[in-house]
Amino acid sequence: MSIRFDNPDRPNSYIGRTVPRPNARRLVEGRGRYVDDIVLPRMLHAVFLRSPYAHARILSIDTGAARAASGVRGVFTGADLAEHCTPWVAVLEHLKGLKSAPQHPIAVDRATWTGEAVAAVVADTRAQAEEAAALIEVEYEPLQPVTDMRTALDPETPVLHPDLGDNLTFQREHVSGNPAEVMRSAPVIVESRFKTGRHTGVCVEPRSILADYNRSEKQLTVYHSTQAPHMMQVVFAEHLGLPEGAVRVICGDVGGSFGIKVHVYPDEVATATISKILGRPVKFIADRLESFATDIHARDHEIDARMALDEDGRILALDIEDLTGIGPYSVYPRTSAIEGNQVVNLCGGPYDFAHYRARTTVVLQNKSPTCQYRAVGHPIAAAVTEGMVDLAAEKLGLDPIEIRRRNLISDDAYPYTSPANMRFEGLSHHQSLNKLVEMMDYTALRAEQASLREKGVYRGIGIASFIELTNPSPFMYGIGGARISAQDGCTVRMDPDGSVVAMSGVTEQGQGTEAMLAQITAEAVGVPVGRVRVITGDTQTTPYGGGTWASRGAGIGGEAALQAGRALRGNILTVAGAMLQCAPETLDIVDGQIVDLGTDTARMPLAELGRVVYFRGDTLPKGLPRELVVTRHYITSDYPFAFTNGIQASYVEVDPETGFVTLLKHWCVEDCGRVINPQLVDEQIRGGIVQGIGGALYEESLYDAEGQLLNANMADYLVPMAAEMPDMIIGHVETPTLESELGAKGAGEAGTAGAPAAVMNAINDAIRPLGGRVTSMPMTPERILRSIHSLPE
Amino acid sequence: MTQATFEQLVEVSLTVNGERVDARVPAGRHVVDFLRLDLGLTGAHAGCEHGVCGACTLQIDGEIVRGCLILAAQMDGAEIWTIEGVTDSKEIADLQDNFVERNALQCGFCTPGMIFAARDILTRHKGVPGRADIREHISGNYCRCTGYEAIVDAIETTARARNSAKEGAE
Numbered sequence: 001m002s003i004r005f006d007n008p009d010r011p012n013s014y015i016g017r018t019v020p021r022p023n024a025r026r027l028v029e030g031r032g033r034y035v036d037d038i039v040l041p042r043m044l045h046a047v048f049l050r051s052p053y054a055h056a057r058i059l060s061i062d063t064g065a066a067r068a069a070s071g072v073r074g075v076f077t078g079a080d081l082a083e084h085c086t087p088w089v090a091v092l093e094h095l096k097g098l099k100s101a102p103q104h105p106i107a108v109d110r111a112t113w114t115g116e117a118v119a120a121v122v123a124d125t126r127a128q129a130e131e132a133a134a135l136i137e138v139e140y141e142p143l144q145p146v147t148d149m150r151t152a153l154d155p156e157t158p159v160l161h162p163d164l165g166d167n168l169t170f171q172r173e174h175v176s177g178n179p180a181e182v183m184r185s186a187p188v189i190v191e192s193r194f195k196t197g198r199h200t201g202v203c204v205e206p207r208s209i210l211a212d213y214n215r216s217e218k219q220l221t222v223y224h225s226t227q228a229p230h231m232m233q234v235v236f237a238e239h240l241g242l243p244e245g246a247v248r249v250i251c252g253d254v255g256g257s258f259g260i261k262v263h264v265y266p267d268e269v270a271t272a273t274i275s276k277i278l279g280r281p282v283k284f285i286a287d288r289l290e291s292f293a294t295d296i297h298a299r300d301h302e303i304d305a306r307m308a309l310d311e312d313g314r315i316l317a318l319d320i321e322d323l324t325g326i327g328p329y330s331v332y333p334r335t336s337a338i339e340g341n342q343v344v345n346l347c348g349g350p351y352d353f354a355h356y357r358a359r360t361t362v363v364l365q366n367k368s369p370t371c372q373y374r375a376v377g378h379p380i381a382a383a384v385t386e387g388m389v390d391l392a393a394e395k396l397g398l399d400p401i402e403i404r405r406r407n408l409i410s411d412d413a414y415p416y417t418s419p420a421n422m423r424f425e426g427l428s429h430h431q432s433l434n435k436l437v438e439m440m441d442y443t444a445l446r447a448e449q450a451s452l453r454e455k456g457v458y459r460g461i462g463i464a465s466f467i468e469l470t471n472p473s474p475f476m477y478g479i480g481g482a483r484i485s486a487q488d489g490c491t492v493r494m495d496p497d498g499s500v501v502a503m504s505g506v507t508e509q510g511q512g513t514e515a516m517l518a519q520i521t522a523e524a525v526g527v528p529v530g531r532v533r534v535i536t537g538d539t540q541t542t543p544y545g546g547g548t549w550a551s552r553g554a555g556i557g558g559e560a561a562l563q564a565g566r567a568l569r570g571n572i573l574t575v576a577g578a579m580l581q582c583a584p585e586t587l588d589i590v591d592g593q594i595v596d597l598g599t600d601t602a603r604m605p606l607a608e609l610g611r612v613v614y615f616r617g618d619t620l621p622k623g624l625p626r627e628l629v630v631t632r633h634y635i636t637s638d639y640p641f642a643f644t645n646g647i648q649a650s651y652v653e654v655d656p657e658t659g660f661v662t663l664l665k666h667w668c669v670e671d672c673g674r675v676i677n678p679q680l681v682d683e684q685i686r687g688g689i690v691q692g693i694g695g696a697l698y699e700e701s702l703y704d705a706e707g708q709l710l711n712a713n714m715a716d717y718l719v720p721m722a723a724e725m726p727d728m729i730i731g732h733v734e735t736p737t738l739e740s741e742l743g744a745k746g747a748g749e750a751g752t753a754g755a756p757a758a759v760m761n762a763i764n765d766a767i768r769p770l771g772g773r774v775t776s777m778p779m780t781p782e783r784i785l786r787s788i789h790s791l792p793e
Numbered sequence: 794m795t796q797a798t799f800e801q802l803v804e805v806s807l808t809v810n811g812e813r814v815d816a817r818v819p820a821g822r823h824v825v826d827f828l829r830l831d832l833g834l835t836g837a838h839a840g841c842e843h844g845v846c847g848a849c850t851l852q853i854d855g856e857i858v859r860g861c862l863i864l865a866a867q868m869d870g871a872e873i874w875t876i877e878g879v880t881d882s883k884e885i886a887d888l889q890d891n892f893v894e895r896n897a898l899q900c901g902f903c904t905p906g907m908i909f910a911a912r913d914i915l916t917r918h919k920g921v922p923g924r925a926d927i928r929e930h931i932s933g934n935y936c937r938c939t940g941y942e943a944i945v946d947a948i949e950t951t952a953r954a955r956n957s958a959k960e961g962a963e
Contacts, residue, residue: 024893027901030836030876034902037835127821204840204848204902204937255838255902256937288841510900510938683896683943690940714845714935722941723932727924751940 002741003523005674011590011600012526014519015742018679019529021515023253023508032253035208035225040281043210044073044122046271047129048284049136050293051111051118054145054366054707055160058109058118058138065135066121071128074278075136076120076270078108085273086239088264090330092480095337098170100330101161105270111140112160112328113366114709115293117267122274122282145366145707149300149325152363160328160364169330170337170362174344176419177355179308182317186308190391195776196380196756197700198300198325201373202719205255206286207295209268211275221248222272225255227262227507228547233539234483235264235333236272251537254509258374258691260295261509262549264332267294292712297701298339298373300325301380305347307388308355313396313403317355318348318419320384324362327369333482336370337362342377342469345420347385350429350465350645351407356419366707372549378468378753379692386464386757387775390764400463400761401442404433404647408465422467425638427645428733429465432669435731436463436647440667445651453769459664460766462650464757470551470672470746471642471737473635487635488552489543490560492521492568494628496614498592498606500527502564503535505545506557511748512680513553517561519676520742524565525572526589527606543631551746554676555642556634559740563632571627575609578624634740642737642745646670648689650758651726654766656788659781661697661763663726670750671733674743681747682730688751689728694720696756700778803866809834810878818865825849825860827868828875836876836905840935847934850906851875857913876905885912888951897947899938907934911948921952 004010026032063075087102106117119136123129144158151157152167160167183189210223220242226232229249237244254261271284286294301324308317322343326336340360347358393403408429409416416424436442442461449459477484491503502521508514514534522529536542543560546552569589576594577584580603588597594604612619613626620626636642649667654660668685675681698718702710711717736743756777763784764773772788785791802817809832818827823842828834828851840848842861849860852874879885888911891897898904914922914930922930927945936944 020893021896024896024898024901025889027898028889028892028904028908029880030905030908031880032901034835034838036839037829127819202935202937203900204846204935205838205900206840253902254900256900258937288843288846510898512896512899679896683899683939686940686942687899687938688940691937713843714841715843719935719937720940721932721935722928722945723925725928725941727942728940 012523014523014529015676018677019515019519021512022518022534023514034205034253034255035210035223036285038210038223040210040212043281043283044124045126045129046120046122046274046282046284047126047133048117048267049119049133051107051114051116053111053140053142054114054147055143056111056140057143058107058111059141060139061119062137063119066132069128069132069135071124072121072132073124074122074274076106076274078104078106078118081105081270081273082108084240084277085269088239088332090332090335092335092477092482094480095170095335095341098330098335098337099164100169101164103266103329103332105266105273113368114707115290115368117270120270120274147365147367147703147705147707149323149363149365152325152365160366167364168361169326169364170340171360172341172344173359174420175357179317179319179355179357182355183306183308183319186316187311188309188392188395189306190388190395191306192387192391192775194303194305194384194387196299196301196383197695197777198297199695199699199701200292200295200297201258201260203256203258203260206288206291207261207265207268208285209271210281210283211272212281213276213279215279219246219248220272220276221250223250223252225261226251227257227509227549229507229537229539230505230544231484231547239269240273240276248540251507257509259372259376259549263296263334263371265294288714289712292701292717293368293709296331296371296373297368298370299380299695300370301343303380303384305384305388307392309392313392313398313406315351315353315407318353320347320358322358322360324360325365325367326362327367328364329369331369331371333484334372334477338372339370339377343381345422346377346381346467349381349385349418349422349467350409352409354419358420367703374688374691375749375752378466378749379695379756382464382466382754382757383760386761390761401437404463404465408433422643423639424643425737426735427467427643428671428735429645431733432645432647432671435733436649436667436669439669439729439731440649458654458656458766460652460654460762460764462758462760462762462765463647464754464761465647466645466754468551468644468746468750468753469641470644471555471636472550472552473637473640475640476550485544485546487633488545488556488560489631489633490557490564491543491629491631492525492564494568494572494606494610496610498610499531499533500525501533501535502561503542504557504561505543505547506553507537507548509548511553511684512677513548513557515680516554516558516676520558520561521565524562525569527592531592543633551748554744555740555746558676558744559742560632560634562742563634564630567630567632568628571625571630572609575613575620575624575626576604578621579609579612580604636739638739642739644672644745644750646750646754648754648758650762652759652762652766654763654784656770656790659784663693663724666726666728668728668751668754669731669733670747671735672747672750673734673736673745675732675734676744684747685730685751686728688749689755690720690725692752692755693759695777696759697778805866805869807868807871807873809873810875820866822865823861824863824865824868827865828860834875834877838902838905840902847906847910848903850909850934852909857909876908879912887954888912888915891947891950895943895947895950897939897943903934903936907931907936907944910934914948915952915955921956924949
């Protein structure tokens with residue numbers, strides 16, 4: 001029996017409804033439990049001394065004064081920890097040629113970016129540890145840093161890791177069709193260079209870890225602000241020489257993650273190592289400066305793009321040359337080659353064309369390491385693709401909507417394989433476009449723009465179609481050798497009072513994972529949603545799983561919950577049939593009651609069934625199965641990824657005197673397949689859009705030529721704040737994936753994927769009459785003024 | 794380094810959430826750390842520790858302030874209200890209900906500070922503030938998750954309900 005999702009009046013119809021999140025109440029009352037809220041007996045605080053140089057040899061470290069300071073219980077250098085923790089090299093076999101150097105929890109012999117830890121102090125209080133860290137004397141020999149990715153491969157540039165031979169860590173070229181020939185013969189060619197600014201996640205809760213090694217049990221318990229507890233369990237076990245079963249990772253409330261907290265950070269591994277050495281709990285909470293300098297960065301790309309079209313504006317070929325700098329090490333274990341790889345995979349993604357060449361070149365440099373951050377590669381690919389489409393429209397005199405209508409993959413073309421070899425099961429570009437045009441009243445908006453233009457008001461409309469990779473299979477990491485689960489599981493249990501507990505391997509960082517799981521479990525079993533408690537984030541109690549990243553929580557974790565819940569429902573009905581002396585097939589569970597199927601006549605509350613099973617099992621037939629705990633796992637297998645699609649529009653006003661951009665309104669139509677909780681999906685989209693706007697307009701980690709990070713604080717690094725953000729209108733088209741019964745694809749990254757492209761196209765639409773065009777992000781007032789020649793170039 | 798000398802510890806007597814608190818606090822300890830470490834009131838969060846993100850916003854002597862920019866040693870005689878206190882007093886239950894209903898929070902880390910900023914405009918503004926006013930008033934509180942619109946909605950809804958209740962009473 002499958003669920004009739006199309007019938008809103010079906011029993012227990014929680015899937016598709018807005019239901020408040022079970023954890024929201026305690027968070028709004030300040031009763032969350034984040035890592036820094038946890039205090040353990042004899043807990044110590046770790047503080048790291050960090051390199052002031054982007055590249056320097058560590059000649060000596062004198063820790064004597066620090067060791068003697070009040071409250072200090074240990075001082076550790078890289079060499080000290082190397083005896084207890086093995087280094088890692090972040091490569092994956094399926095990323096051919098990817099190379100990186102061994103990385104230690106604390107730098108050994110050489111510091112490779114400003115902010116890399118060179119020593120750790122643990123003390124009774126954080127203040128004591130900070131005071132002691134200032135007493136450590138490090139003698140450095142500054143080395144020439146590699147900072148400009150354009151010259152990173154030049155022969156006169158020093159090689160960052162001599163053992164690697166050069167600074168090229170990864171390169172991939174993909175060619176489909178005959179792009180070179182088409183570029184030579186096509187009637188219309190447009191080309192442009194794009195730049196996306198290196199920026200970072202700025203989670204309000206900094207990276208946080210509390211490691212507690214218990215010598216008598218030989219067990220390491222780690223309270224961790226993370227997205228992937230099981231992955232971290234493997235990492236701690238492997239590098240600290242512990243059996244995986246002796247490591248328990250507990251992930252309570254997480255104050256934002258966005259991809260920042262899915263990576264292995266040297267200082268966090270150092271904290272766990274020190275706990276193991278001392279046999280005491282050790283807490284490390286990054287401060288804001290450390291967050292800016294040591295959280296992963298992302299999006300440091302420069303792209304040269306060329307597009308060939310015919311006279312009717314049909315795209316014939318696309319050529320992408322991408323260059324990115326990833327810092328001194330590929331980040332463990334997901335690697336830092338994925339973002340460039342995604343640019344190759346995703347450019348041109350919404351469009352129907354045959355000839356494609358894309359190459360990404362990934363180089364090392366002495367800056368903070370980069371890795372996967374919300375919407376990995378998508379905002380870059382979308383900005384380049386949509387920027388090129390608008391450039392072509394301008395050259396051909398076509399409206400931006402019209403050129404997209406002519407080129408978007410037809411809604412009846414699926415299954416479809418893109419020139420980048422991405423396989424799409426079913427997308428809805430044209431439906432989404434039509435819905436967007438209607439939602440924003442495109443024609444009226446163009447009329448308003450034109451009439452204001454006559455009054456000297458420069459407004460612009462920007463459109464951006466996009467695709468989003470969700471529900472990844474092992475093709476993302478597993479096939480490369482990473483112990484990162486693409487499968488996820490859910491255990492569903494009915495307790496004596498008829499309430500249900502769901503334990504899942506996917507995790508919650510605020511997006512509403514637990515609400516989604518509660519809704520699915522409630523519908524699948526047949527109980528009120530308030531009767532479901534959800535447990536996530538504990539490797540010792542939840543089924544093994546990947547956690548929450550790549551928009552996989554609902555699509556993978558949700559399907560596992562659905563299957564587990566339905567199996568439990570079947571088991572409950574087996575017992576109910578025996579108790580009521582009728583065939584289980586004639587019964588149903590509605591709203592926590594056993595009812596007659598079809599008439600919904602109440603027969604027995606689940607609490608009565610629970611009472612009998614748990615306390616009077618003697619009254620049931622001997623041998624009757626009475627398993628009220630069920631686990632199911634789910635993994636995608638038909639497609640490597642479940643792609644979603646969508647389209648965004650931005651309406652902006654640019655002040656040509658100041659270069660300031662006012663965001664007037666933003667629209668998004670998104671197709672994530674089955675929507676489980678409309679409100680939560682909309683809020684994921686809204687939050688994602690604003691995160692994308694951050695990268696488009698404000699956010700950039702600025703370095704000088706020596707590799708010094710210039711704006712590692714929230715006064716100089718700008719993030720989106722309430723006063724500047726627009727209201728956002730969200731619409732949906734639903735094309736469920738056929739791979740799962742639930743039909744859900746991911747929604748967490750769509751907003752971020754398309755927003756920068758939409759805003760960029762809107763700004764360029766506004767300043768086109770002034771002769772301006774910006775393709776470098778963030779699109780600051782200065783860059784806008786230079787482009788309209790109000791400032792010298 | 795030696796044990797903190799007398800000069801480094803400062804005696805303060807204050808009220809926190811209506812309860813009297815007497816403490817000797819290290820001279821360098823910020824109010825947010827004092828609340829979190831000494832009193833176990835973990836609702837206020839340290840997000841940036843330089844007064845920009847607003848996650849540590851709380852109320853001292855009737856004004857909303859940054860708990861990371863003011864020292865506990867300055868608190869002698871002060872009256873502090875934290876998220877725990879204003880939750881227990883139920884004075885902002887309607888605002889909190891609307892935050893939950895509208896999903897005006899995701900990870901929740903900024904929320905206690907945001908609630909104080911929201912409570913402040915609801916208290917100060919006569920009538921229903923405009924959306925731009927609300928946005929301006931909470932623009933010192935950073936939220937990475939929501940994109941702010943749901944927060945603005947929740948505050949606006951609360952303001953409307955309070956205003957109708959007030960007009961109904963008049």
